[in-house]
Amino acid sequence: MKPSTCRRALLGLFALVAIAVLGACQREPQPEWRLTDVSGHLPDLDFRLTDDNGKPVTGADFKGKVVLMYFGYTHCPDVCPLTLTQLHVILDRLGAPADRVRILFVSVDPARDTPAIMHDYVNAFDKRAVGLVGSNAEVEALAKRYRSAFTREPDRGDGNYEVSHSSAIYIFDGQGKARLLATPSAAQDDIVHDLHLLTSMEAQP
Incomplete structure (x- = not known):
């Protein structure tokens, strides 16, 4: 040749x-996700708020952790405590990988939810939960960023009122990328399955 x-x-x-x-x-x-795959459809985890210890935090502070973000408030009569209880059970079922997961509970009721109140509230459900508070404008901007919504009902004159809010659970990977969307009615098995996939992906070199 x-x-x-x-x-x-x-x-x-x-x-x-x-x-x-x-x-x-x-x-x-x-990955064979069981939850709704929102990769590329929602923005990265990005915010500037105050955590339940009174410390300023940003989305970057949770890099390396799989994040479950939920909008709610401590006076919520039903869906918030039920959701946080479910997330606690899910993380317990997840086992050791749950150490790489954080629950971010963002208050949509800044007038009543101080960092101290949020601290007692989220810790009553799970030690891996972090309460986040901010001004009305900051919380509204964050909710809008993730297409969430909430409406405060009129005060009845005694400081009591309810806040109607979306109940989506936003799931981000360790790089802060939005990956999955769940609801409180999602099967625990499905959430555990997908968190196993996400945490195993984060554990790979």
């Missing part, structure tokens, strides 16, 4: 190998 012919053959072989490798990469199996 002539040298030029040999070179062309080698180049052709390299091209075939490159195509095969590229095809293998493209066929790499994707």
Whole structure:
């Protein structure tokens, strides 16, 4: 075989190998999520709020953790305590990987939910839960960022009122990317399954 012919053959072989490798990469199996996959459809975890210890925090402070973010308030009569109870059970079922998970409970009732009140509230459900508070404008901007919504009912004159709010659970990976969306009615098995996948992905080098 002539040298030029040999070179062309080698180049052709390299091209075939490159195509095969590229095809293998493209066929790499994707995670079989059971929850709603929102990858690329919602923005990264990004906020500037105050945690339940009175410390300023941002989304970047939770890098390396899988985050479950939920909007609610401590005076909520039903869905908030039920959701936090369910998340506690889910993290207990998750086992050791739950150490790489944080629950972020964002108050939509800044007038009544101080850091101290939030601290007692979230810790009553799970030690891996963090209460977050901010001004009306900050909370409204964050809710809008993730297409959540809430409406405060009129004060009845005694300081008591309810806040109607969305109940979605936003799940972010360790890089702060929005990955999944769940609801309080989602099966615990499905949430545990997907958290196992996410935490195992974060554990890989």
